Amino acid sequence: MIELMAGFSQTFASEDILMRIRLFAEDHFDGEIKKHLRHRRWSMRMNGLYWIEDFGMRTMKTELDRVYQSRKLTKQEEIQILKIHIKNGSPDVMKALMHPKHEFTEFEYSLLFQTLGNTDFEGLMEVAGELPDVMHHSLIDSIGLRRNTRYAGFLEDKLGLASSEIRIRALKAIVAMEHYLPGDILADHLKAESWQERLMAIKVCEYVRNPELTGLLSSLMRDASFYVRSQAAQAIMRLERGQQVLREIAISEEDLYARDMAEQWLERGRIT
Numbered sequence: 143m144i145e146l147m148a149g150f151s152q153t154f155a156s157e158d159i160l161m162r163i164r165l166f167a168e169d170h171f172d173g174e175i176k177k178h179l180r181h182r183r184w185s186m187r188m189n190g191l192y193w194i195e196d197f198g199m200r201t202m203k204t205e206l207d208r209v210y211q212s213r214k215l216t217k218q219e220e221i222q223i224l225k226i227h228i229k230n231g232s233p234d235v236m237k238a239l240m241h242p243k244h245e246f247t248e249f250e251y252s253l254l255f256q257t258l259g260n261t262d263f264e265g266l267m268e269v270a271g272e273l274p275d276v277m278h279h280s281l282i283d284s285i286g287l288r289r290n291t292r293y294a295g296f297l298e299d300k301l302g303l304a305s306s307e308i309r310i311r312a313l314k315a316i317v318a319m320e321h322y323l324p325g326d327i328l329a330d331h332l333k334a335e336s337w338q339e340r341l342m343a344i345k346v347c348e349y350v351r352n353p354e355l356t357g358l359l360s361s362l363m364r365d366a367s368f369y370v371r372s373q374a375a376q377a378i379m380r381l382e383r384g385q386q387v388l389r390e391i392a393i394s395e396e397d398l399y400a401r402d403m404a405e406q407w408l409e410r411g412r413i414t
Contacts (some may be wrong), residue, residue, distance in 0.1 A: 143171075144171050149197040151163045151165060151196050164198045164199060164200070166346075167193075167197035168199055168201045172201065172202075175190045175193055175194065175199075175202070176202075176205055177190075178190030178193075178376065179191070182233075184194065184219075187219060191209075191219060192284055194206070195222065195267065196228075197353055198229065200230055206223050206226065215243060220242060220243055221253070221254065225253075226233065228254065228259075228354070229257060236266070239251075239254060239277075240273075240277075243255070245314075246276070247276070248283070249280075250278045251277055252280045252283050255281060256284060258288060263284075266281060278308075279311055282300065282308070282312055283311060283315065285319075286314055286316075286319060287298060287407060289319040294316070297312045298316075299318050300312035301313070301327065309331070309334070310338050310339050312340065312341050313342035313346060314333065317345045317346055319343060323346055325352045325355055327353045328346055328347060329355065329358055331346075332344065332347075332359070332362065335357070337366070337369070337370050340362065340365065340370050341367070341373055344370065344374050347377040348377045349380075350381055351381055353381060353383070354381065356383075359374045359378050360378065360391060363375060363397070363399075363400035363404065365404065371399060371400065374403075374404075379407050379410075388404040388408050389408065392405045
């Protein structure tokens with residue numbers, strides 16, 4: 143019955159129906175879920191935690207605190223408990239994120255950050271400068287996933303940092319939200335030492351479509367990285383005179399790889 147109801151709860155978006163399901167679960171499933179949380183088997187405890195999240199239960203704080211404080215707490219259990227606290231609006235969740243019991247990866251932090259509501263995410267943004275690198279990187283990735291243009295200025299500031307890793311992540315987030323960047327800023331990143339940074343900058347060029355960058359994009363057709371050459375050709379193709387530029391490269395360019403790439407994209411035809 144619990145598994146059936148948990149699956150049932152995921153098919154509705156109505157707050158009224160979800161509230162009724164939550165109240166039903168708190169009245170009828172409380173004892174059984176507590177048994178799962180106290181079970182010796184990790185899989186049984188995780189099932190209990192998943193059910194609490196599925197039902198949005200708010201009567202399990204004492205049990206969740208007990209599991210969280212246990213010396214046997216696993217990383218997966220900690221992450222799931224933090225997700226539940228985030229969704230329930232726990233006031234202490236930010237402190238727990240800043241000082242986890244286990245060492246989280248960037249991917250794990252990103253999963254948790256995507257669960258944050260707008261208010262909590264804004265609070266995280268306010269302390270961005272105090273975050274360790276792993277959280278800072280995940281925060282930038284999360285901005286891209288949220289596609290909230292209000293944080294575009296934050297990302298632009300990151301483009302001026304010395305860290306290539308930060309610049310690449312900021313450009314990736316800017317691509318995700320399709321935020322406009324001026325040609326002179328893009329030109330700096332198109333000349334970057336890192337091929338990943340050049341690649342991300344080219345992706346921005348694809349929707350900015352600035353004809354002043356045609357020369358730089360053409361030169362990147364000779365790049366040592368196949369991915370950069372291909373992305374540069376795609377960006378050129380999106381320009382108003384893109385096909386003509388690629389034809390000239392295919393005919394007169396001395397670099398064999400650049401000619402081949404231009405021919406490949408001309409065969410694909412015009413893209414929008």
